Amino acid sequence: MSLSQDILFEAQPYLIANEKHPFVQGIIKGELSPEQLRYYDKQDIAFEYNEVAVINALINNSTTTDQALLFHKRQDMQLHMLDDWLKREPESMPHDWESLKQTTIQPINQLYRQHMASTIQTHSVLQILPSFAAGEWMYVELGKFVATQTRVKEEPFQSFLSMSGDDFLGPKGYIQQFFDIIDHEAESATPREQEQAKQTFLKSCLLEWYFWDAAYKLITWDDWKKNALGGKGGVTL
Numbered sequence: 001m002s003l004s005q006d007i008l009f010e011a012q013p014y015l016i017a018n019e020k021h022p023f024v025q026g027i028i029k030g031e032l033s034p035e036q037l038r039y040y041d042k043q044d045i046a047f048e049y050n051e052v053a054v055i056n057a058l059i060n061n062s063t064t065t066d067q068a069l070l071f072h073k074r075q076d077m078q079l080h081m082l083d084d085w086l087k088r089e090p091e092s093m094p095h096d097w098e099s100l101k102q103t104t105i106q107p108i109n110q111l112y113r114q115h116m117a118s119t120i121q122t123h124s125v126l127q128i129l130p131s132f133a134a135g136e137w138m139y140v141e142l143g144k145f146v147a148t149q150t151r152v153k154e155e156p157f158q159s160f161l162s163m164s165g166d167d168f169l170g171p172k173g174y175i176q177q178f179f180d181i182i183d184h185e186a187e188s189a190t191p192r193e194q195e196q197a198k199q200t201f202l203k204s205c206l207l208e209w210y211f212w213d214a215a216y217k218l219i220t221w222d223d224w225k226k227n228a229l230g231g232k233g234g235v236t237l
């Protein structure tokens with residue numbers, strides 16, 4: 001079994017848990033509040049800016065020119081996507097880079113961003129790529145899942161998780177190409193390095209679940225502070 005097959009087999013329970021999460025269910029049923037959508041939007045733009053640094057590291061540490069070109073193409077898409085996103089709904093959101101820099105990165109987002117960024121110092125595509133590819137894979141799979149469900153037609157629920165175009169799908173899509181690169185790099189890696197890469201992927205899948213959860217519950221550092229300083233022994237956040 002290739003490393004990517006092994007990873008995908010172990011990631012299945014995480015995918016099912018993500019499909020069941022009330023935020024994902026709320027997208028299908030159109031039952032999320034403007035506050036929940038706004039929290040997600042703000043945190044996710046900041047998350048995607050962090051991905052720019054991770055993709056840069058993938059370009060820097062590519063082991064072939066083809067890899068560098070693929071990551072470069074993905075980076076181009078990332079920056080155009082962020083540019084389009086920042087131009088949307090400026091009246092309801094601080095959708096410009098200056099004010100976005102002021103956005104507080106909330107606890108789970110910080111954990112996830114640092115989980116990804118911490119792989120950069122390995123200088124290894126095999127260690128960096130799974131941290132990033134897991135989120136892409138999860139969104140593509142969730143997109144396929146929601147397409148099988150009867151979902152509400154109004155925006156923003158209608159287009160949420162609808163992955164448009166074939167950029168990510170199929171044998172030449174990003175997802176398959178990322179897995180091909182993971183398998184190629186795994187050939188020259190030790191079992192321990194392969195295991196590390198797998199655990200990094202699975203941790204990203206876990207943090208995907210917590211990302212939905214934080215948006216669903218609107219969890220902030222203030223909640224963490226109240227919980228810690230409230231003197232009640234703490235509740236589960």
Ligand SMILES: Cc1ncc(C[n+]2csc(CCO)c2C)c(N)n1
Pocket residue numbers: 044047048081135136139208211
């Ligand atoms: C929590 C979270 N995880 C992963 C992504 C990454 N992601 C999902 S789909 C996509 C590209 C197409 O929109 C990207 C980059 C994200 N945004 N938020």
